[in-house]
Amino acid sequence: MSKSPEEEHPQKALGWAARDNSGTLSPFHFSRRENGDDDVTIKILYCGVCHSDLHTVRNDWGFTRYPVVPGHEIVGVATKVGNNVTKFKAGGRVGVGVMVGSCKTCECCQQDLENYCPRVIFTYNSHNPDGTINYGGYSDMIVVDQRYVVRFPDNLPMDAGAPLLCAGITVYSPMKYYGMTEAGKHLGVAGLGGLGHVAVKIGKAFGLKVTVISSSPSKESEAINRLGADSFLVSSDPSKMKSAIGTMDYIIDTVSAVHPLLPLLTLLKVNGKLVTVGLPNKPLELPIFPLVLGRKLVGGSDVGGMKETQEMLDFCAKHNISADIELIRIDDINTAMERLAKSDVRYRFVIDVANSLSQ
Amino acid sequence: MANSPEKEHPVETFGWAARDASGHLSPFNFSRRATGEDDVRFKVLYCGICHSDLHNIKNEWGLSIYPMVPGHEIVGEVTEVGSKVKKVRVGDKVGVGCMVGACHSCESCANDLENYCPKVILTYNGIHYDGTMTYGGYADSMVANERYVVRIPDGMRLDAAAPLLCAGITVYSPLKYFGLGEAGKHIGIVGLGGLGHVAVKFAKALGSKVTVISTSPNKKTDALEHLGADSFLASRDQDKMQAAMGTFDGIIDTVSAVHPIMPLLGLLKSHGKLIMVGAPYEPLELPVFSLIIGRKTMSGSGIGGMKETQEMIDFAAKHNIKADIEVISMDYVNKAMERLGKGDVRYRFVIDIGNTLAATKP
Numbered sequence: 250m251s252k253s254p255e256e257e258h259p260q261k262a263l264g265w266a267a268r269d270n271s272g273t274l275s276p277f278h279f280s281r282r283e284n285g286d287d288d289v290t291i292k293i294l295y296c297g298v299c300h301s302d303l304h305t306v307r308n309d310w311g312f313t314r315y316p317v318v319p320g321h322e323i324v325g326v327a328t329k330v331g332n333n334v335t336k337f338k339a340g341g342r343v344g345v346g347v348m349v350g351s352c353k354t355c356e357c358c359q360q361d362l363e364n365y366c367p368r369v370i371f372t373y374n375s376h377n378p379d380g381t382i383n384y385g386g387y388s389d390m391i392v393v394d395q396r397y398v399v400r401f402p403d404n405l406p407m408d409a410g411a412p413l414l415c416a417g418i419t420v421y422s423p424m425k426y427y428g429m430t431e432a433g434k435h436l437g438v439a440g441l442g443g444l445g446h447v448a449v450k451i452g453k454a455f456g457l458k459v460t461v462i463s464s465s466p467s468k469e470s471e472a473i474n475r476l477g478a479d480s481f482l483v484s485s486d487p488s489k490m491k492s493a494i495g496t497m498d499y500i501i502d503t504v505s506a507v508h509p510l511l512p513l514l515t516l517l518k519v520n521g522k523l524v525t526v527g528l529p530n531k532p533l534e535l536p537i538f539p540l541v542l543g544r545k546l547v548g549g550s551d552v553g554g555m556k557e558t559q560e561m562l563d564f565c566a567k568h569n570i571s572a573d574i575e576l577i578r579i580d581d582i583n584t585a586m587e588r589l590a591k592s593d594v595r596y597r598f599v600i601d602v603a604n605s606l607s608q
Numbered sequence: 609m610a611n612s613p614e615k616e617h618p619v620e621t622f623g624w625a626a627r628d629a630s631g632h633l634s635p636f637n638f639s640r641r642a643t644g645e646d647d648v649r650f651k652v653l654y655c656g657i658c659h660s661d662l663h664n665i666k667n668e669w670g671l672s673i674y675p676m677v678p679g680h681e682i683v684g685e686v687t688e689v690g691s692k693v694k695k696v697r698v699g700d701k702v703g704v705g706c707m708v709g710a711c712h713s714c715e716s717c718a719n720d721l722e723n724y725c726p727k728v729i730l731t732y733n734g735i736h737y738d739g740t741m742t743y744g745g746y747a748d749s750m751v752a753n754e755r756y757v758v759r760i761p762d763g764m765r766l767d768a769a770a771p772l773l774c775a776g777i778t779v780y781s782p783l784k785y786f787g788l789g790e791a792g793k794h795i796g797i798v799g800l801g802g803l804g805h806v807a808v809k810f811a812k813a814l815g816s817k818v819t820v821i822s823t824s825p826n827k828k829t830d831a832l833e834h835l836g837a838d839s840f841l842a843s844r845d846q847d848k849m850q851a852a853m854g855t856f857d858g859i860i861d862t863v864s865a866v867h868p869i870m871p872l873l874g875l876l877k878s879h880g881k882l883i884m885v886g887a888p889y890e891p892l893e894l895p896v897f898s899l900i901i902g903r904k905t906m907s908g909s910g911i912g913g914m915k916e917t918q919e920m921i922d923f924a925a926k927h928n929i930k931a932d933i934e935v936i937s938m939d940y941v942n943k944a945m946e947r948l949g950k951g952d953v954r955y956r957f958v959i960d961i962g963n964t965l966a967a968t969k970p
Contacts, residue, residue, distance in 0.1 A: 365902060
């Protein structure tokens with residue numbers, strides 16, 4: 250007979266979990282494994298609320314196992330390190346992102362691309378090697394293999410830096426991989442939410458010209474004045490879209506709702522690249538003629554490996570890049586989720602775990 | 609008042625044209641410009657029938673202007689060259705493919721990628737610099753700017769070389785550009801028709817391991833024994849498709865009908881590339897998860913620039929790569945189009961213009 254979540258591991262833990270596809274979260278007692286030789290035990294201080302958390306608690310993608318404790322933008326302090334751990338010490342600031350394990354032997358793992366390992370273990374809603382389900386960062390503590398822990402830079406704020414662990418790496422990785430780092434090139438960022446707003450900041454730090462492409466005209470002033478975008482393109486304005494045809498070298502598409510790709514493809518120059526990082530739950534319509542006539546590319550990207558996650562954090566620390574956040578108490582998470590579903594947040598909720606989650 | 613096709617230019621030309629979206633082709637008198645100082649004029653000997661010709665004569669892409677003389681796989685013998693022409697001389701064997709002009713000042717043109725120039729002038733159904741229609745190779749002669757003429761190497765069989773001018777470059781260009789045509793790479797070719805069969809030959813010659821992916825199990829023998837593919841994957845066989853998942857570095861998709869791409873993305877290794885060279889007119893469904901998991905990409909590619917078209921022809925000559933063709937007489941062309949519509953050709957029709965066109969003059 251399998252053990253209850255509270256009993257299956259030796260260390261008691263408290264979090265908030267959703268128990269069904271209503272997605273409503275509430276307190277949940279569970280347990281974490283003992284700190285092994287390669288592990289770091291982390292007291293969680295902050296956890297970002299990623300849109301994936303919302304998709305997961307509501308089972309939008311169809312593979313949620315309940316009860317689920319979401320949260321994969323975790324920042325905290327190491328409280329204990331295993332005998333083999335050299336990179337971290339107790340008391341050090343650390344972060345954990347979207348994965349906590351992988352096979353470590355395949356070609357992807359050997360190339361520091363653990364995120365593409367066919368046996369990757371995600372931070373929540375995945376199976377541990379011992380068969381138990383793992384639980385994410387809407388909780389008081391977590392135990393993670395050192396390979397999947399990053400040093401959190403001293404000069405980054407821990408609350409506003411938490412979203413970088415998913416949103417940050419999700420846009421940084423494809424910018425590097427698809428070559429979007431040449432100063433002077435023109436990047437379009439489609440969608441101005443958690444991912445999009447960080448993409449603007451990182452894009453500017455790479456020296457790119459950045460245009461925000463959005464269906465919400467009300468976001469223009471913020472995009473330009475606060476986030477530093479060079480221009481703003483209202484995607485529902487046909488004449489503005491027409492005049493921008495063939496002007497962009499790359500587009501990062503952060504939109505997670507189903508949306509037409511053709512208007513975005515026309516914005517690309519010849520050899521232009523559209524990279525999708527949003528995760529719509531239905532296929533998108535892809536017209537082929539624009540790809541053939543302009544040798545254009547549509548590519549995917551899925552977070553990033555551990556080495557580049559550290560690189561990304563260090564880059565953000567150097568350029569003073571953190572997310573624009575609204576700090577909330579864990580008790581308000583359900584309201585936050587509802588607001589997130591309506592895109593009513595500038596631009597990421599972050600849970601003040603340490604100050605609001607208590608036994 | 610616009611001149612008629614017969615009168616608008618000084619050189620009388622005879623060919624076959626479609627006059628409406630029925631796509632029915634019949635004899636057509638028109639005219640071509642005189643040979644300018646940068647032009648090459650040649651007697652057309654052969655012209656391949658590309659599937660695009662069929663799409664165009666029937667106005668399936670909504671862009672057709674009639675009367676239309678199709679044909680952009682044109683091979684012939686030079687009869688006259690302009691005073692500034694250096695590339696070829698009278699008597700040389702030459703070819704013209706899908707384009708006859710471009711702006712020559714944009715970034716694409718500067719990179720020898722005239723095919724991606726926003727002002728590219730197509731060989732037929734295009735508008736020339738002087739505002740007149742361009743007419744293709746189902747005709748007795750052709751004139752083109754030297755830049756858009758390739759030399760056919762001596763000894764190369766002309767009829768089997770004609771399809772290379774579109775089909776050949778269409779697959780050669782992405783094999784090179786996307787790094788798929790090289791030893792150590794495993795490539796899938798989807799669809800075994802005009803494009804697909806030539807893709808197998810080029811990919812093998814470039815050193816790749818090649819698997820043909822097809823819905824027609826009866827093409828297996830041809831693929832393996834005649835074209836030299838290393839293996840054959842019947843795309844409707846679920847078990848075989850499942851077993852092949854994650855084994856391809858790249859896939860060249862030549863299919864022009866709407867079809868599901870999720871299974872093709874599943875066949876790719878992580879970081880694999882799906883290249884679309886067939887051009888379905890309707891959009892396809894893109895399951896975004898299939899790109900994101902494994903960081904895969906999907907690109908399009910359309911023919912190639914003139915420099916690489918010459919490179920492709922020279923490569924084909926060196927490696928003895930020819931299209932597999934069925935040579936037909938001009939008056940068979942409507943029947944050929946019907947058969948092409950049903951995929952009933954192994955694998956390209958080529959019109960014997962030199963020997964059979966003149967006889968059709970009314």
